[in-house]
Amino acid sequence: MTRKDVAMVPEAAEAPKFSWERFWERFQDRFGDFLKNRLAFAGIIIVITVIGIALVAPLIQIHDPLQQNISYRLQTPGFGHFFGTDHLGRDVWSRIVHGARVALMVGIIAVGIGIIFGTPIGAISGYYRGKVDEVIMRIMDSLLAFPPILMALVVVTILGSSLFNTMVAIGVVYIPRFARVTRGSVLSEREKEYVEAGRMVGESNLSILFRQILPNTLSPLIVQATVFIAYAILTEAALSFLGLGIQPPNPSWGSMLNEAKLFIESDPYLAIIPGLAISITVLGFNLFGDGLRDILDPRLAKR
């Protein structure tokens, strides 16, 4: 369980001391390759599109996503209602578009929570080692013993079902995961010469940790973050599908699927469309993450 994470370390032997200029140089170098990689390019297009849709949702919705209109219920996709209407007469297109907002918000904030709390924990654990490391890692391991969906379920059960609580619940799932990734990177970095050099010059441990080591761990962190955003979107969808995440009538792709279950025989489009939305969005983030991994960390490039 602990061997895997050490693999994700950027080779910084040639330029051990971190510098932002070098980082951007390398980034720009590889960005060209990134664009040539067609899949990664597709990924970034999808991600930008989804983010765009989420941002302008209130502008591109045609009807109020909460507006019920029973006389128009269960209409198949057509003019006036691009994606049709659901069992309460609500416009599916508008709900999908608002669902994008929800999905992205949950994804980004959950991962944000994971990074904000998980990274310092992992960094301290990996840098100081010893008893601190032992205790922290055991706590992290026991958190990791919960399959992610179960853990999110537990937290949502305690806190109650709502948008905010869902974000927190999924965020909590990611804290130990980011802790572990960071710890792995820090473990490798701390052996490097620039750390020794910093100590000799009299830099305090905390300063070395946060100003030298941590920036060198950015690359795997960014890649992990992208992949975790994808997984967070899936987890939110699962929670809402179970009725425990975003509560109806608020639109969420997962809860739309839950409501569509009952009508699957007569109106399958209700189930197909939100699922496609989830799949495409997650696919986009995964492709994007793969592409990022290729440019930020060529050693791990999938050839």
Added chain:
Amino acid sequence: MNILLYMLKRIIYNIPVILLLTIFVFAMVRFLPGDPADILLSGEGGAEDPVVRATLLKELGLDKPIPVQYGIWLWRAVHGNFGKSVYSQEEVFTLIMDRFPATLLLALSSMIVSIMVALPAGIISAVRRQKPADYAAMIFALLGISIPEFWFGIMLILTFSLWVPVLPSMGYMSPFEDFFGSLKFLIMPAVALGLRMAGVVTRMTRSSMLDELGQDYVRTARAKGLSERAVIFIHTLKNALIPTVTIVGLQFGTILGGSVVIEMVFSWPGVGQLIINSILTRDYLVVQAAILLLAVFFLFVNLVVDFLYTLLNPRVELA
């Protein structure tokens, strides 16, 4: 000898982890806002009767300090006593254990299906890099990790239960009753549950195969003119499978988690369905026990995988 020592160390390492697990799970119910007696009684079937309340209070020792409560709960748990379900008045432990085989069956079958698809896909993909087979496998893997399993399950139901009605959309039959009959119920949930894992394992296998194929010993073997490429195949395969074993073990957690949702989609009578229904009926004793048991089970599986890994990989350090 080294190996035994290592395994002992791993087991000892896990004991505090399990203890922490129990603390988390115990705390979970205690953190619920409100009076714990009210909460436990609030599940359907609970009574407002003050006598029942008083009995419950005494039974759970809710009048004692929290660490003592934890101790009592833990002691009982270790003896298999997780209390009674508020909803059905059955013993929680029995309730869970009755359903455990169903979940286990689902989890194992989905892993088998995944591996049977993913291993060949990953291997072919690595051996025929950049050719159509590779691209197909990569796309399959990407879709596998991107498509929500429960949606895939619903699509499967749509296709095979409604449009081309050949499979039942829900239900369960024990394979001991009727092996081939039970497969009809098992196949869709198992495939849906295994989708993500298939994607992950395909990618992992491909990348570790590629790693191996780039190694010196492969070039040496080819230069030596080893007659059969199959011989190289066998050696690289053996080495490439090692990280795959680890991944499979780790994915088991995802499978356990995913089974919760898949069991709801297919009305599969497993522990996952029990957890969700108990959450919805606020039967928290059941939720607590089920989650604890699943987590402990997952830890156990990880230990076994760790063990397998050390056996298989001669290069690993046992420090």
